[in-house]
Amino acid sequence: MSRAVDVVRTYLELRTPEQLRRAEADDPRVRFVRRDAITTAHYRRLYNEVGARWHWLDRNAWSDEHLAAHLMRPEISVWECMVGDESAGFFELEKLSDGSVEISYFGLAPAFIGRGIGKVMLTRAADEAWALGASRVWLHTCTLDSPSALPNYKARGFEEFRQEQYVAQLPDET
Helix, strand or coil, X not given: CEEEXXXXXXXXXXXXXXXXXCCCCCCCCEEEXXXXXXXXXXXXXXXXXXXXXXXXXXXXXXXXXXXHHHHHCCCEEEEEEEECCEEEEXXXXXXXXXXXXXXXXXXXXXXXXXXXXXXXXXXXXXXXXXXXXXXXXEEEEECCCCCCHHHHHHHCCCXXXXXXXXXXXXXXXX
């Protein structure tokens, strides 16, 4: 069974690198590792650990072959946030044909939420997007995401450029 939920999706962007309000790590153990040859199993672990509580479902519908082909595209880069030897989250960038770079996925594992790491990771995601030659950096969030997501994006300087409403079908909570 599933239930219908009204959702608001908000699109935000940075038009220039100077628009980014930077945040630096207080914890020297926070680092970012680009996962160029990420396996589907590693990606799915990150995706589910970060996104399960926020109802991230779309990539789970992809076959391993489809996901592997996506991850091998030169336009895609995946960065894992590490705190010491622990995986704290990840972000995925996609360079689009219009010259923009989308932060297509971004999030922290539950144990790392509320520790100030999200603002540092968003700063790094934007820096990496600009390093790809982005004409602009953009992302979207929705009312199913963490309540901290939209405030973090705005605090880092991202500006809203569009909103849309839709109905999501979510599995019943048991």
